[in-house]
Amino acid sequence: MSYAEELGKKAKAAEMSVANASTSAKNNALAAMSKALIENSSLIVSENAKDLAAAKENGMSESMQDRLRLDEKRIQAMAKGVDEIIALNDPVGQIIEGFTRPNGLRITKTRVPLGVIGIIFESRPNVTVDAAALCLKAGNAVILKGGKEAINSNKCLGSIMRKAVAETGLSEDIIQVVEDTSRDTTNELMRLNGYLDVLIPRGSGRLIQAVVNNATVPVIETGTGNCHVFVDESADIEMAVNITDNGKTQRPSVCNAVESLLVHKNIAEKFLPVMAERFKAHNVKIYGCDKTAAILGESVMKATDEEYATEFLDYIISVKVVEDIDEAVAHIRKFGTKHSECIVTKSLDNAEKFSRQVDAAAVYVNASTRFTDGGEFGFGAEIGISTQKLHARGPMGLSELTTIKYLINGNGQIR
Amino acid sequence: MSYAEELGKKAKAAEMSVANASTSAKNNALAAMSKALIENSSLIVSENAKDLAAAKENGMSESMQDRLRLDEKRIQAMAKGVDEIIALNDPVGQIIEGFTRPNGLRITKTRVPLGVIGIIFESRPNVTVDAAALCLKAGNAVILKGGKEAINSNKCLGSIMRKAVAETGLSEDIIQVVEDTSRDTTNELMRLNGYLDVLIPRGSGRLIQAVVNNATVPVIETGTGNCHVFVDESADIEMAVNITDNGKTQRPSVCNAVESLLVHKNIAEKFLPVMAERFKAHNVKIYGCDKTAAILGESVMKATDEEYATEFLDYIISVKVVEDIDEAVAHIRKFGTKHSECIVTKSLDNAEKFSRQVDAAAVYVNASTRFTDGGEFGFGAEIGISTQKLHARGPMGLSELTTIKYLINGNGQIR
Numbered sequence: 001m002s003y004a005e006e007l008g009k010k011a012k013a014a015e016m017s018v019a020n021a022s023t024s025a026k027n028n029a030l031a032a033m034s035k036a037l038i039e040n041s042s043l044i045v046s047e048n049a050k051d052l053a054a055a056k057e058n059g060m061s062e063s064m065q066d067r068l069r070l071d072e073k074r075i076q077a078m079a080k081g082v083d084e085i086i087a088l089n090d091p092v093g094q095i096i097e098g099f100t101r102p103n104g105l106r107i108t109k110t111r112v113p114l115g116v117i118g119i120i121f122e123s124r125p126n127v128t129v130d131a132a133a134l135c136l137k138a139g140n141a142v143i144l145k146g147g148k149e150a151i152n153s154n155k156c157l158g159s160i161m162r163k164a165v166a167e168t169g170l171s172e173d174i175i176q177v178v179e180d181t182s183r184d185t186t187n188e189l190m191r192l193n194g195y196l197d198v199l200i201p202r203g204s205g206r207l208i209q210a211v212v213n214n215a216t217v218p219v220i221e222t223g224t225g226n227c228h229v230f231v232d233e234s235a236d237i238e239m240a241v242n243i244t245d246n247g248k249t250q251r252p253s254v255c256n257a258v259e260s261l262l263v264h265k266n267i268a269e270k271f272l273p274v275m276a277e278r279f280k281a282h283n284v285k286i287y288g289c290d291k292t293a294a295i296l297g298e299s300v301m302k303a304t305d306e307e308y309a310t311e312f313l314d315y316i317i318s319v320k321v322v323e324d325i326d327e328a329v330a331h332i333r334k335f336g337t338k339h340s341e342c343i344v345t346k347s348l349d350n351a352e353k354f355s356r357q358v359d360a361a362a363v364y365v366n367a368s369t370r371f372t373d374g375g376e377f378g379f380g381a382e383i384g385i386s387t388q389k390l391h392a393r394g395p396m397g398l399s400e401l402t403t404i405k406y407l408i409n410g411n412g413q414i415r
Numbered sequence: 416m417s418y419a420e421e422l423g424k425k426a427k428a429a430e431m432s433v434a435n436a437s438t439s440a441k442n443n444a445l446a447a448m449s450k451a452l453i454e455n456s457s458l459i460v461s462e463n464a465k466d467l468a469a470a471k472e473n474g475m476s477e478s479m480q481d482r483l484r485l486d487e488k489r490i491q492a493m494a495k496g497v498d499e500i501i502a503l504n505d506p507v508g509q510i511i512e513g514f515t516r517p518n519g520l521r522i523t524k525t526r527v528p529l530g531v532i533g534i535i536f537e538s539r540p541n542v543t544v545d546a547a548a549l550c551l552k553a554g555n556a557v558i559l560k561g562g563k564e565a566i567n568s569n570k571c572l573g574s575i576m577r578k579a580v581a582e583t584g585l586s587e588d589i590i591q592v593v594e595d596t597s598r599d600t601t602n603e604l605m606r607l608n609g610y611l612d613v614l615i616p617r618g619s620g621r622l623i624q625a626v627v628n629n630a631t632v633p634v635i636e637t638g639t640g641n642c643h644v645f646v647d648e649s650a651d652i653e654m655a656v657n658i659t660d661n662g663k664t665q666r667p668s669v670c671n672a673v674e675s676l677l678v679h680k681n682i683a684e685k686f687l688p689v690m691a692e693r694f695k696a697h698n699v700k701i702y703g704c705d706k707t708a709a710i711l712g713e714s715v716m717k718a719t720d721e722e723y724a725t726e727f728l729d730y731i732i733s734v735k736v737v738e739d740i741d742e743a744v745a746h747i748r749k750f751g752t753k754h755s756e757c758i759v760t761k762s763l764d765n766a767e768k769f770s771r772q773v774d775a776a777a778v779y780v781n782a783s784t785r786f787t788d789g790g791e792f793g794f795g796a797e798i799g800i801s802t803q804k805l806h807a808r809g810p811m812g813l814s815e816l817t818t819i820k821y822l823i824n825g826n827g828q829i830r
Contacts, residue, residue, distance in 0.1 A: 020771055101793060105782055114804050115774065193627070197804050212608070213631050218805045239827040246829035355822050356435055359530065367520055367825025376830070377821075378516060389529050389612050389818040390633045391806040403804040406792075407770050410782025412654040414661035415791070 004188030007176050008195025011116040011141040014173035019113045019139045021170060023090040026137055032164035033133065034082040040160050041075045047156035048125065055149055067124050068150055078129045081381060085133045088380040091399045092139040106409040111402045113139030115197035118189050119383075120145045120211060122203035125153040131202075132161055132175045134383050138401035141174040143196070145189060148181035155179055190215035197403075198391075202384050205311065220392060222384035225255035225339035226311045227369045230328040230354065232345035233264040237271050239366060240344040241278050246368040247342070249282040253313050255385055256340050256372040260308060260318045262328045265291070268321045272296055284315045291321035308335045325350050329357045336360060339387050340369035361387060361394035419603030422591050423610025426531040426556040429588035434528045434554045436585060438505040441552055444583045448548065449497040451579035452572075456490045462571035463540070470564055482539050483565055493544045496796060500548045503795040506814045507554040521824040526817050528554030530612035533604050534798075535560045535626060537618035540568040546617075547576055547590045549798050553816035556589040558611070560604060563596035570594055605630035612818075613806075617799050620726065635807060637799035640670035640754035641726045642784045645743040645769065647760035648679040652686050654781060655759040656693050661783040662757070664697040668728050670800055671755050671787040675723060675733045677743045680706070683736045687711055699730045706736035723750045740765050744772045751775060754802050755784035776802060776809035 001009070018026065037044070048070040055065050091111050098108040117140045121127045128144055135142035146154040158177030166172040178185055190199060190211060198218050201211040205224045212221060229247055231240040247258030263271055272295045276286065287303035288296065300319075307318045308331070322328045325343075332341055342364035343354040351365045362372045372394060374382025379397030386392040392400035416424070433441065452459070463485040470480050506526050513523040532555045536542045543559055550557035561569040573592030581587040593600055605614060605626060613633050616626040620639045627636060644662055646655040662673030678686055687710045691701070702718035703711065715734075722733045723746070737743045740758075747756055757779035758769040766780045777787045787809060789797025794812030801807040807815035 016772065099793065101791070105786060107792060216628050218803055219633075220805070236827070242827060242829050250830055351824075357431065360820070362821040362823055364823045365825065367823055367828040368830055370830045371520060371823065371828065372821075376516070377522060378514065388633055390635070393819050394821050404808050405775070406777040406787075406809050408777055408779045408782055408786065409766075410780065412651070412657060413782040413786070414657050415665055415783055415785045 002188050003180050004178075004185050004192055005195070007143050007178065008116065008192045010173040011143055011176055012195050014171035015113070015115050015141040017171035018136060018141060018174045019092075019115070021139065023092075025169065026090065026139070027086045029136060029165045029168045029170050030082050030086045030133055032168050033129075033161045034079040034086075036160045036164035037075055037079045037082070037129065037157075041072055044070055044075055044153070044156055044160070045072070048153040050152040051150050060149065064123065068153070070125060070153060074126065078126050081126075081130055082133045085137050085381055088137065088398055090137065091402050096404060103413050104410065105413055108407045108409075110405050110407055111399070112405045114401060114403050116141045116143065116195060117401065118143045118145070118192070118196045118199040118217070120186060120189065120199065120201045120203070120207065121147070122207065123147040123149045125150040125157060127202060128154045128157045128177065129161065130381065131383060134381055134398065135401060136165070136174065138398045140401060141176075143176045143178065143189065145178040145181070145186060151179070151181055187214060190217065193217050200384060220384070220386050220396070221388040222386055222396075223255040224311060224337045224387055225257065225385070226259050226309065226335060226337045227256060227340045227342070228260045228262055228332050228336060229258050229342045229344065229369070230262040230322075230325070230332070231264060231267060231271055232325060232343055232347060232350050233266040234346040234350070235264075235267060235271070235344040236346065237267070237274060240271060241275050243342060243344055243366070243368050244275060245278050247370055248279070248284060248317050249315065250370055252315055255311075256369050257313065258317065258342075258369055259311050260320070260335065262331060263292075263319065263321050264325075264328075265321050265323060268292075269295055272319070279317075282315050284317055286317055286319055288319040289321055292319045311337070325353060329354065332358055332360075337387055338389075339385065340364065340372040342367065342369050361385065417603050418595050419593075419600050419607055420610065422558050422593065423531065423607045425588040426558055426591060427610050429586035430528070430530050430556040432586035433551060433556060433589045434507075434530070436554065438507075440584065441505065441554070442501045444551060444580045444585050445497050445501045445548055447579035447583050448544075448576045449494040451575045452490055452494045452497070452544065455575050456487055459485055459490055459568070459571055459575070460487070463568045465567040466565050475564065479538065483568075485540060485568060489541065493541050496541075496545055497548045500552050500796055503552065503813055505552065506817050511819060518828050519825065520828055523822045523824075525820050525822055526814070527820045529816060529818050531556045531558065531610060532816065533558045533560070533607070533611045533614040533632070535601060535604065535614065535616045535618070535622065536562070537622065538562040538564045540565040540572060542617060543569045543572045543592065544576065545796065546798060549796055549813065550816060551580070551589060553813045555816060556591075558591045558593065558604065560593040560596070560601060566594070566596055602629065605632065608632050615799060635799070635801050635811070636803040637801055637811075638670040639726060639752045639802055640672065640800070641674050641724065641750060641752045642671060642755045642757070643675045643677055643747050643751060644673050644757045644759065644784070645677040645737075645740070645747070646679060646682060646686055647740060647758055647762060647765050648681040649761040649765070650679075650682060650686070650759040651761065652682070652689060655686060656690050658757060658759055658781070658783050659690060660693050662785055663694070663699060663732050664730065665785055667730055671784050672728065673732065673757075673784055674726050675735070675750065677746055678707075678734065678736050679740070679743075680736050680738060683707075684710055687734070694732075697730050699732055701732055701734055703734040704736055707734045726752070740768060744769065747773055747775075752802055753804075754800065755779065755787040757782065757784050776800065
């Protein structure tokens with residue numbers, strides 16, 4: 001039996017412990033986790049220091065080292081995140097709908113946990129705590145595979161959470177951290193049918209593609225966002241500048257950031273210079289079409305299909321002047337990743353057309369794409385943003401970590 | 416560009432034609448399809464005759480030939496099936512929920528089509544019509560890949576439907592029948608990311624496994640049903656016999672048929688002889704444990720794990736006498752396929768325990784598993800029974816052929 005299979009077997013054996021736990025039992029376990037994280041802060045910091053030392057030795061960039069770093073303040077933030085999940089409604093046991101058939105059968109559609117969830121992510125160790133807490137609250141066992149750069153931190157966090165959970169009476173095996181971070185184990189996880197009910201990759205486009213291409217277990221794709229703002233001819237220029245600037249520069253490294261700007265030809269000459277002026281504050285680099293270059297001058301680099309397809313995750317944007325809304329929609333259909341798309345307009349017809357014809361998880365009229373987020377949507381914490389169409393689309397909260405079960409009550413009905 | 420990619424490209428280009436069509440436009444197209452099927456009956460019968468002739472030549476079994484055969488009556492039934500889909504509620508455009516955030520953003524969760532659906536199925540040509548009509552009503556384009564045995568029938572049905580749809584103003588490419596039934600095309604369909612939003616295999620366990628193992632597009636697994644009846648010690652014996660007999664013999668070839676019988680040891684001696692007597696009417700063969708054999712005698716064949724894991728789809732059943740409900744639940748967790756499971760009991764505690772602990776799409780208390788069916792659930796027609804946990808579980812009606820889209824309206828909100 002492979003290492004991944006061992007983890008899967010333990011998780012499957014433990015899943016009922018959390019699936020059938022009451023809301024208060026699960027909240028007790030979460031409270032114990034939160035408390036244990038704070039109590040073990042110095043241990044966590046010292047284990048994290050090992051990862052940081054190795055990272056420095058391997059020449060990891062400063063910004064990546066910062067993502068990896070855990071200090072007292074960040075540990076407190078993780079614990080607070082767990083406390084916030086305690087406050088969220090428990091989705092398990094919800095009766096979604098029900099009806100009685102003419103033959104007297106009573107059919108009830110209920111919400112139940114998914115079972116065992118696998119999560120593959122990259123270096124940030126706070127995901128270990130965040131994902132474990134969300135999965136637990138939704139009644140699931142979880143297998144967490146973090147990046148090898150954070151292995152000491154993740155093992156430490158996992159062992160603290162397992163102990164805390166066990167002390168409240170749940171099985172410790174509902175939370176398992178993969179300690180062997182080799183590629184073999186990752187590949188085995190992707191093919192752990194019968195044990196893993198779903199696998200969620202969180203991280204770079206490369207990681208997500210590898211999972212989509214190789215997994216035989218059901219997968220939820222998350223997080224690639226080549227998001228557009230289309231500035232329609234009737235747009236309020238100040239609003240369009242604010243929304244585009246916010247989408248591009250408020251936090252460029254995240255999936256709901258704006259990567260591409262489409263401008264109606266009739267507003268381009270007025271809008272683009274104001275936009276470019278605003279971008280100077282963050283030194284945003286522009287790849288543009290010929291018309292963009294004609295308006296903005298030589299600072300504009302030539303945009304090709306490659307730039308239009310790129311999720312920069314940086315202070316870089318691609319710009320195209322379009323004939324009309326139809327060209328904008330067609331461009332988004334070609335280059336978009338079905339994440340978040342925005343139109344700035346005063347035209348009701350165009351707002352309606354854009355909303356109907358753009359195929360994305362979240363379509364915005366006159367608001368920043370940065371709102372595609374579980375917290376901003378009011379779901380509380382989120383496990384990721386789904387960019388696929390099956391099961392979950394957009395921000396995935398606790399409900400999206402559940403499935404349904406039909407319960408049918410009869411008194412001897414046969415066909 | 417491969418043949419499958421060509422189909423995918425055409426389907427993607429056509430999907431908006433049906434995604435944004437009004438309910439009445441879609442119903443007009445369905446009515447035209449239904450009418451065209453009746454009007455072209457003799458053509459369909461003659462094309463079907465080619466498939467039947469080839470089938471005879473290749474030594475296809477009589478029962479398989481029967482599944483392949485189309486006559487006037489069956490064509491009328493297909494047309495009537497399409498008419499029934501006209502009468503179903505259109506799921507597209509449903510507003511599932513909505514709310515206004517403190518910052519004034521109005522978030523609306525709406526129901527939208529999935530996009531392009533691929534369906535791979537085996538010999539029955541009526542699936543071609545049934546699946547095309549359901550996908551169309553839910554606003555999707557569809558690529559249909561039937562078995563090579565039915566290729567002439569399927570091509571004929573496809574061309575009749577495409578023409579009918581086009582005459583009402585929708586794009587004919589919203590319905591495409593794969594004319595090249597080679598394995599290459601099947602493999603290409605499984606990896607048609609970017610064009611296929613979901614692939615649904617309908618048919619044998621072997622087909623479904625091949626798709627699960629090889630697909631990179633999102634898949635919905637359907638239809639493998641190793642369904643159990645557990646006769647608890649407090650069961651009404653007549654009810655238990657009726658439910659088990661109905662589950663096993665009313666239509667043994669379908670996925671919601673009963674394949675395995677678990678009997679509490681305290682009722683086995685009274686129940687099993689009555690059950691065996693009833694099974695004689697259909698000459699049901701029994702694979703049993705030692706205790707079963709001790710009660711029923713030498714007609715019982717020895718059951719091993721292999722029989723307990725087998726979906727017979729025939730007048731054959733496996734039987735096991737168990738210590739208690741816990742052993743029954745553990746057995747089902749080991750051998751069940753998460754389709755439909757039944758307990759016959761008078762104990763409220765045990766009904767509750769079974770309902771909570773058995774992990775299946777449909778859990779029955781005192782009713783036949785044969786009710787796991789879109790029609791019996793009141794959904795109208797169904798595209799299949801999902802045995803996975805993502806997206807859809809149990810009978811999949813029109814709603815399950817859709818996804819959601821968040822529409823967000825603001826007046827300049829930024830973060």
